[in-house]
Amino acid sequence: MTAASSAFDRWRHELANQLGIILGFSQLLLDELDSADGRRGDLEEIHAAAKRAMVAMTRVPPVEESQK
Amino acid sequence: MPLSFDLGGFKIVLQPHQRVATAVSDVFGHTSAGEQPTLPNAWSIRRHVSGSARALNHMTRYTPDEDSSELRDRLFSSEARLQGILDHSPAVISLKDLDGRFLLVNRQFERDFGVTSAGIVGKTASDLFPRRLADIYTANDTRALQSGQGIDVDEPAVIGGAVRLYAASKFPLIDRQGRPYALCGIASDMTERRRAEDELKIARIEAERANRAKSRFLSRMSHDLRTPLNAVLGFAQLLETERLPPEQQECVQQITRGGRLLLDLINEVLDISRIEAGRLSLAPEPVDVRDVVRSAVDLVVPLAAAREVTLAIEDAPDLHPAVFADRQRLSQILLNLLSNAVKYNRVGGRVNVAYGPSGPKRFRIRVSDTGGGIPRDKLQLLFTPFERLGAESTSIEGTGLGLSVSRGLAEAMGGSLGVASEVGRGSTFWVELFPVTAYDPHEEVVTAAEAPVSATRPATVLYIEDNVSNARLIERVLRRRPGVQLVHAAQGQAGIRTASEIKPDVIVLDLHLPDLCGAEVLRLLQANATLQSTPVIVLTADAAPEQRRRMLASGAAAYLTKPLEIKEILATLDRLLTGTPSIAHVSRG
Numbered sequence: 001m002t003a004a005s006s007a008f009d010r011w012r013h014e015l016a017n018q019l020g021i022i023l024g025f026s027q028l029l030l031d032e033l034d035s036a037d038g039r040r041g042d043l044e045e046i047h048a049a050a051k052r053a054m055v056a057m058t059r060v061p062p063v064e065e066s067q068k
Numbered sequence: 069m070p071l072s073f074d075l076g077g078f079k080i081v082l083q084p085h086q087r088v089a090t091a092v093s094d095v096f097g098h099t100s101a102g103e104q105p106t107l108p109n110a111w112s113i114r115r116h117v118s119g120s121a122r123a124l125n126h127m128t129r130y131t132p133d134e135d136s137s138e139l140r141d142r143l144f145s146s147e148a149r150l151q152g153i154l155d156h157s158p159a160v161i162s163l164k165d166l167d168g169r170f171l172l173v174n175r176q177f178e179r180d181f182g183v184t185s186a187g188i189v190g191k192t193a194s195d196l197f198p199r200r201l202a203d204i205y206t207a208n209d210t211r212a213l214q215s216g217q218g219i220d221v222d223e224p225a226v227i228g229g230a231v232r233l234y235a236a237s238k239f240p241l242i243d244r245q246g247r248p249y250a251l252c253g254i255a256s257d258m259t260e261r262r263r264a265e266d267e268l269k270i271a272r273i274e275a276e277r278a279n280r281a282k283s284r285f286l287s288r289m290s291h292d293l294r295t296p297l298n299a300v301l302g303f304a305q306l307l308e309t310e311r312l313p314p315e316q317q318e319c320v321q322q323i324t325r326g327g328r329l330l331l332d333l334i335n336e337v338l339d340i341s342r343i344e345a346g347r348l349s350l351a352p353e354p355v356d357v358r359d360v361v362r363s364a365v366d367l368v369v370p371l372a373a374a375r376e377v378t379l380a381i382e383d384a385p386d387l388h389p390a391v392f393a394d395r396q397r398l399s400q401i402l403l404n405l406l407s408n409a410v411k412y413n414r415v416g417g418r419v420n421v422a423y424g425p426s427g428p429k430r431f432r433i434r435v436s437d438t439g440g441g442i443p444r445d446k447l448q449l450l451f452t453p454f455e456r457l458g459a460e461s462t463s464i465e466g467t468g469l470g471l472s473v474s475r476g477l478a479e480a481m482g483g484s485l486g487v488a489s490e491v492g493r494g495s496t497f498w499v500e501l502f503p504v505t506a507y508d509p510h511e512e513v514v515t516a517a518e519a520p521v522s523a524t525r526p527a528t529v530l531y532i533e534d535n536v537s538n539a540r541l542i543e544r545v546l547r548r549r550p551g552v553q554l555v556h557a558a559q560g561q562a563g564i565r566t567a568s569e570i571k572p573d574v575i576v577l578d579l580h581l582p583d584l585c586g587a588e589v590l591r592l593l594q595a596n597a598t599l600q601s602t603p604v605i606v607l608t609a610d611a612a613p614e615q616r617r618r619m620l621a622s623g624a625a626a627y628l629t630k631p632l633e634i635k636e637i638l639a640t641l642d643r644l645l646t647g648t649p650s651i652a653h654v655s656r657g
Contacts, residue, residue: 011337014468015293018333021326022300025319032316039310042303042544045537046323049299053330056292 015057022050160234160255163241166213168192168206171250180227180257201226209251212238216248223255232259279345286341290334291580294609295535297334298630301327302541305634331631335611336469340453343476349613350394350480354504357389357423357433364402365421372410372419379410382422389423391431391501397477398501401485402433404470405497409437417494431503434496441491450487451475474499526551527645530572532563532589533607534582538630542576545634549641560584564592567599574644575599577624579608579615587622594623603644607632 026047033040154161154174160181163172170188178184183196193202193209204223212219218239225232236255240248304324312320342348365379372379391398409419417438426432442450453472471485478485478499489495529552533539539556546554555570557563560581567575575593579586586606593599603625608615611629619627626640 010468011333012289014333015289015330018326018330022323022330025322025326029316029319039307039312042307045303045540046300046307049296049303049537053293053296053300056296057289059292 012057016054019050019054019057023047023054026050158256160253160257162253164209164251164253166249166251168209168251181225182227198226208236208238209253213240213248213251216240222258232257233262234258282341283345286338290338290611291609293330293334294611294630295538297327297330298609298632299535299537299541301331301631302538302545302634306541306544327631333469336473337453338611339473340469340476343473343480348477348480349617350397352392352394352481354390355393355395355398357391357431358383358387360395360398361402361421361423361433364399364406367403368406368410371407375410375413376416377410377413378418379406380418380420382420384424389431390504391433391483392504393481393483393501394477397481398499401474401477401499402435404474405435405499408470408497409435409439409495413437413439413494425503426500429502430500432498432500434498436494436496438494441494442487442489443491444489447487447489526553527573528553528555528570529574529576529641530555530557530563530567530570531576532557532560532581532586533576533578534558534580535578538578538607541632542637545632545637546641548638552641552645558582560586560589563589564596567593567602568596571598572602574625574641575602575604576607577604579606579610579619587619590619590622590624605637605640605644607637 026043030040030043030047033043151172151174154172155176157174158176159174160177161174162170162177164170169190169192173183173185173188178188181196188196193205196202197205201224208219208221208223211221218237220235220237223234223236225234234255235258236253238251238253241250241252243249301324304320304327307320308317308324339348361381365381369379406419406421413419419438420436421434422436423431423433451472453469475485478501481501483499483501485497485499487495487497529546531539531542531554533542533556536558539558543554543556546552555566555572557566560583563575563577563581577586577589581589584592586608590604590606593602593604604623605626605628606619606624607628607630609630616627625644628636628640
C-alpha cells in the first residue's frame with residue numbers, strides 16, 4: 001500500500017465515520033418524531049442524502065484501483 | 069602518469085600512450101587524497117574511451133623505419149607499458165583481426181568474462197559466446213569496420229548467468245596506407261547505472277500515474293459527496309431553527325457538526341491536492357493584519373466560550389500593519405491555528421494572538437496557547453496529513469489535515485508556518501509573511517456586510533436544477549421570504565424556455581445539468597435580449613476557483629457553492645432583488 005493510498009483510505013474512513021454519525025442521529029430523530037410531525041420531511045431528506053453519499057463513496061474505487 | 073624521460077624519435081609512440089593513460093585516469097577516478105572517486109556518466113565514458121581509442125589508433129599507424137635491436141627493445145618496453153596501462157583500466161579492452169579473431173585482451177576482459185588471454189587469442193566471438201550474443205558482437209564489429217570512424221553501441225553480455233549491459237566503443241585500426249587491419253573495442257559495464265536510471269524513470273512514471281489517479285479520485289469524491297452534503301446541511305440548518313426539546317436539538321446539532329466536518333474533509337483534501345500539484349489559485353493583496361486577526365478571533369469566540377478559554381489580542385492601536393497575502397487563505401490559516409489553540413487547550417486556559425515584524429522583510433502573527441504542549445520529537449508529525457498525535461481517540465474534533473493545509477498555504481504565499489512548544493506549558497504557532505509598507509486600510513474593498521440590505525419585494529426566482537432534494541431545499545429556504553415565488557426547471561433547455569415565459573427576477577443555476585452544461589445555459593440566457601439583464605446566481609458543487617472566475621467573467625452575478633449556507637443564499641437574493649450593487653462591481657477608493 002502506498003503512502004498516498006493509505007492517507008486517502010484514512011480520509012475515506014473519516015468520511016464514512018461522519019456519514020455514520022449523520023445517519024445515526026437522523027434515524028434516532030425519525031424514531032422519536034411523531035408520524036404526523038411536519039419536520040419528518042426534512043429529516044427524511046437528511047437521512048436519504050446521507051445514504052446517497054455513502055453509496056456514492058462506495059462506488060468510487062480506492063486510489064490504488066484508480067491507478068490500474 | 070607523466071612520461072618525462074628522453075625517448076628521442078619514439079615520442080610519436082609514447083605520446084599516444086600518455087594520452088591513453090590520461091584518458092583512463094580521467095575516466096576511472098584517479099582522485100586526490102581523501103577524495104571519493106566518482107562514477108563518470110555515460111557521456112564522459114564515451115568521450116574518454118573515444119579519446120583513448122584515437123590515441124591507440126594514432127600509435128599503431130607508426131612503423132619504425134630502422135630495424136635495430138635497440139629499437140626493438142624500446143618498442144618491446146613501450147608495448148609492455150601499454151599492456152600495463154590497459155591491464156589497469158577498469159574498462160574491458162580487446163583487439164581483433166579483420167576475421168574477428170582476438171589478438172589481445174586486457175585483464176578486466178579476463179575478469180569479466182572468466183577467460184585467460186592465452187585461452188582467447190586466436191578465437192572468435194562464436195567460439196566464446198552463445199550464438200545470439202556472438203551474432204550481435206560480429207554485426208557491430210562489421211559496422212565499426214565499415215564506418216571507418218568507429219561506432220558507440222550498447223552490447224549485452226551474460227556473466228555468471230546474469231545479463232549485463234556494456235557501453236562499447238568499437239573502431240578500426242588503420243595502417244599507413246589508410247586500410248583497416250584490426251578492430252579495437254573498449255567497453256564499460258553500465259548495468260547498474262542503467263538500472264538506476266530505469267528505476268528513476270519508473271518511479272517518475274509511477275508518481276505521475278498516482279497523481280493522476282489521486283486527482284480523479286478527489287474530483288469524483290468531491291462532486292459525488294457535495295450534492296448529498298448540500299441536502300444534509302441545508303435541511304439540518306432548517307431544523308436548527310425549529311423548536312425542539314433539548315435532546316432532539318442535540319441530535320440536529322450532531323448532524324450539522326458531522327456535515328460541516330465532512331465539508332472540511334473534502335475542502336482540505338482538495339486544498340492539499342492543489343498545493344501538491346502547484347495548482348493553488350491565490351489572489352494576493354495587501355491585507356490589514358489587525359482586521360484579519362479580529363475577524364478570525366470573532367469566529368472562534370463561541371468555541372472558546374464553550375471551553376471557558378480566554379481569547380486575547382495584543383494590539384498596537386497606532387499601527388496599521390499589513391502583509392501581502394490572499395485574504396481568504398490567511399483567514400483560513402488563522403482560523404485553523406486559533407481553533408486548534410482553543411480545542412487543545414485546558415479548560416479555563418488562554419489563547420493569545422500577537423503580531424509584529426520578525427525580520428527586515430518578514431512579519432509574524434503568533435497564536436499561543438496554554439495547552440499541554442507537544443514533545444519535541446512529535447513536532448514535525450503535526451504537519452503530516454491525518455496525523456492527530458492521538459487526538460483521534462479523544463472527543464476533540466478535527467480532520468488531521470488543517471495544519472498541513474495551513475503550512476502549504478503559507479508557503480504558497482511566499483511565507484512559512486512554524487511551531488515552538490514546551491510540554492506542560494503550551495505551544496506557539498506562527499505564520500510569517502511579507503510585510504506591506506505604507507498601507508492605507510481605508511482603501512479596503514466594501515464588503516457585503518457593509519452594504520445596506522432593504523426588504524425583499526415580491527419577486528419570482530427560477531431555479532434550474534436537476535436534483536430534486538436541492539430544489540426542495542431552496543423551496544423550503546425561500547419560505548422565509550414570503551413575497552418570493554420559486555419556479556423550478558429540471559433541465560437546461562426547459563429552464564431557458566421557462567425563463568423566456570415568466571421573466572424571473574433572479575435565476576439560480578446549477579452547473580451540472582442532464583442536457584446542457586450550466587455555462588452553456590448562462591451563455592444562452594445572456595444571448596437572449598429579454599433575459600440578458602436578469603441576474604444569474606450560479607449554485608454548484610464545483611468549488612474550483614478557476615470555475616468561479618470563469619462563470620463570474622461570463623456574466624454570473626454571484627457564484628455560490630454547495631453545501632449552501634442558508635444565510636448566504638438569502639443575503640445574495642436580497643441583494644439582487646433590492647438592486648444593491650454586487651461585490652464584484654464595487655471598486656477600491
